[in-house]
Amino acid sequence: MNKTALITGITGQDGAYLAMFLLEKKYRVIGCYRRSSTVNFWRLIELEIFEESNLVLVDLDITDPMNVCSVVRKYRPNEIYNLAAQSFVASSFENPVITTNINSLGPLYFLEAIKLIDKNIRFYQASTSEMYGKIQNPSQDENTPFYPRSPYAASKLYAHWITINYRESYGIFAACGILFNHESPLRGEEFVTKKITLAVAKIKYGLQKTLYLGNLNARRDWGYAKDYVKGMWQILQAEKPDNYVLATGKNETIRNFAVLAFRTADMEIKFEGDKENEIGIDIKTGNSVIRIDKKHYRPAEVDTLLGNPKKANNELSWKATTSLEKLAEIMVEYDLKSIGT
Ligand code: NAP
Ligand code: GDD
Secondary structure (H helix, E strand, C coil): CCCEEEEECCCCHHHHHHHHHHHHCCCEEEEEECCCCCCCCHHHHHCCCCCCCCEEEEECCCCCHHHHHHHHHHHCCCEEEECCCCCCHHHHHHCHHHHHHHHHHHHHHHHHHHHHHCCCCEEEEEEEHHHHCCCCCCCECCCCCCCCCCHHHHHHHHHHHHHHHHHHHHCCCEEEEEECCEECCCCCCCCHHHHHHHHHHHHHCCCCCCEEECCCCCEECCEEHHHHHHHHHHHHHCCCCCEEEECCCCCEEHHHHHHHHHHHCCCCEEEECCHHHCEEEECCCCCEEEEECHHHCCCCCCCECCECCHHHHHHHCCCCCCCHHHHHHHHHHHHHHHHHC
16 A cells, blocks of 8 residues: 655645655655645645645644644554754744744654554654754764754754654654755745845846845855755665764855856856955956845854765665755756746
């Protein structure tokens, strides 16, 4: 019989790609979304899976424990992927309580539901490289100590440890993927890569003059979301539940990602000036296309992240397959097409 997977956060970037991946594997997918006044299924439509008969969309706000229990009881999935979160780090400084309610208590409700309803259900928790925060080792793996730097990271750290605790206490197959940044054309527009690639397209078509960014020196280990959702599935197919880092093993600055993205649209950028006076200039036109706006600085920054995916490589045969240059190209080409039509 085909397996059933329940995905929370189906309207988000990873939820949509994971649903597509699992539908291709012939899963029945219970896609959970929270009701809002505006319909929010554009990613599922974009991936052409919205009309799939094996995709069942279910109204579920993960901050409601009764709602979580009744959905788990009704659909009795084989696997649960908890991807729902308030996932924007900057917002978590403004909304720390709601961030914690969603990111920390949501997974706890699922773990309790599994404990009470069916301990055979496998559970995936979307842990994050943000938990390393002020890094304690130049490259981070499953054994690197955590040092969260935002309410978001702290909330995810609780979820990470409570998942491990239910694994150890009740023998539940509860696993954590510690994923480093992963991006795609379907990335939310507030995240820096998408903000940059969208601006590249708009500047190219004369619809925007300047892109305002924050800290250009931050470094991230960026991969392609499509590679990473496969890793989530592999983590739940392992022999035993565990924690796995998924990353590329390379990192780059925001500044250099911007250079790559503009280059894809035939614009060479040079940087001049320092700190908040730094500007990015389009060499051909002389226009200042990048400027700094301090409002994008964070109260506490994660300066650099660099993942070591060796364990996932060795035990799951998982590997990130998309270079940053290719990722920038995929994202810019998508945005050029969507802005140009
Ligand atoms: P995303 O695009 O921001 O999607 C988040 C999803 O969570 C959306 O579908 C959102 O629904 C849903 N959600 C938020 N609050 C909810 C609630 N109370 N009840 C039900 N659903 C709720 O995030 P993503 O990039 O796909 O990331 C997926 C997960 O991986 C998140 O947990 C994130 O923290 C984690 N993660 C992401 C990365 C990355 O680089 N992308 C790296 C490590 C970990 P709405 O559409 O209604 O807002
Ligand atoms: N969003 C944003 N906007 N970030 C900017 C900007 C800007 O204008 N300018 C500079 N940055 C810097 C941020 O300060 C941060 O250091 C870096 O760019 C990346 O920011 P985001 O793209 O917002 O991602 P993130 O690293 O904070 O968080 C993402 O990755 C995490 C995994 O490490 C999110 O997807 C999290 O949910 C995820 O857990």
